[in-house]
Amino acid sequence: MTAEISSLMDGEAENEHAVRILGSRGGQDDWTEVWDAYHLIGDCLRQTDPLSPGFSSRFSARLAEEPTILAPQRRKLPSVDHPLVALSAAASVAIITFTGWTAYQYADLQATPAPQLAVAAQPVKMAAASGKQSAGFSHYLLAHHETSPVTGMEGVTPYIRTVADNQ
């Protein structure tokens, strides 16, 4: 096994041979580990900055966790019924720097957010949501947050939610 890896890394293996080795070994954990180890050693010898230990396994894990976005759909901005309130400069900065990816799906910060109507393949009856009804939920939401269990794992969100809902 080590000989194979070594030959691959040195570019000694012929193309066909390389394909065969990778095809038969590529998915095996121990093989990958040795492959990584050799590369790390190689990097050290060449004095290039090595990747941190376990980089590839973490990379693979995170890659596997990434949602597959086939066709990113731009969320519809609120229509004229829900005019956007101009965001304050500070809030805008926060949105851009912290979560650039959500920049397109914000609702206005002051008014009650427009209810999201698009829930795909919902097997249950959807009520015709209106701004009026949405406002009617706020007392329920407030009461809900007040009574929800505080385990400490929610961080400080129980308060900030209450504060936010108070607006």
Next chain:
Amino acid sequence: MKKYSVFLGLFLLLPAYSQAEITPQADSLNWLRKISAASHQLNYSGVFVYQNSGRIETSRITHMADESGEHEKLETLDGSLREVIRNNEQVYCYIPEKNTVVIERRRSIKPFPALFPRQMSDLTDNYAIRKGGTERVAGFDSQVLILEPKDGYRYTRTLWADASTGLLLKTNVRNEKNEIVHQFAFTQLVIGGKIDKQIFDAQRLPKAKTVDASVPEDKDVAGQGQYGWEFTRIPPGFRKIRELMRPMPGRKQPVLHIVFSDGLAAVSVFIEPQGKAPVEEGLVPEGSMNVYTRVASGHKITVLGEVPAVTVTQIANSVVFHGRGSHGGKD
């Protein structure tokens, strides 16, 4: 060809690399305990961002724990100013634009509420808990923990905890489509250090009219439908944790409020006489929440929580009234 083999032996001496990352559940649970305790027991101050569906808010928090318990101050940094001061269970919320201080005694906030063993077993029954890698959040090295639901009745939660103190630095909740429904993250944080206790003194808030919004005590938390309402098909893992009659703005009569929890997620059920106004039945997503409304036995049933639609729907549809509670029937 063998020029690298010499170094292989050397390499195997690096334990972090050569050992597979085995994370027994006990280790994960210890992390949860640590996280749970840290946010209550540590001194810290920082700025965090809270994002709920489309809404994003930035706030500053200062937290101190001493012999008299927990003290906390929270200020919103965008939108209109809100200031919350908490001394143990006593909460003051100052709303400058209304020149009002809302005072509240929060039964749900206990000083240092470590996770109880029962809560722990609820968690492990309903979620597969595993350790992720380490990531940097707000300048701190953090340990990632992932709580994956064992069924379709709840959402996935990811926690990032400071590697040394366990303080929760970031958390998010993802729905069944893997979309983030809410998240919280510190962007700047100082752990430890001296904090001026005066900032938690509610007497120092500007003079304003006060409103007491304390919720009445529950009569009997574990009571079996003391008001005559029963649930025939509660989703697995959820347990009734509260049942109380509470005043609600705009309602003449108090509203029955029942809370179910699986150890992490909570679902609220509100039951009130139907009244004259028409009730729009059905499901409405409200921010990160799902809200389901229906009419049963002349009452409006509203079920909501940060849970999948199926959870609120099933709970709402399993409500039956039988018996003569103080708040039931068509009388």
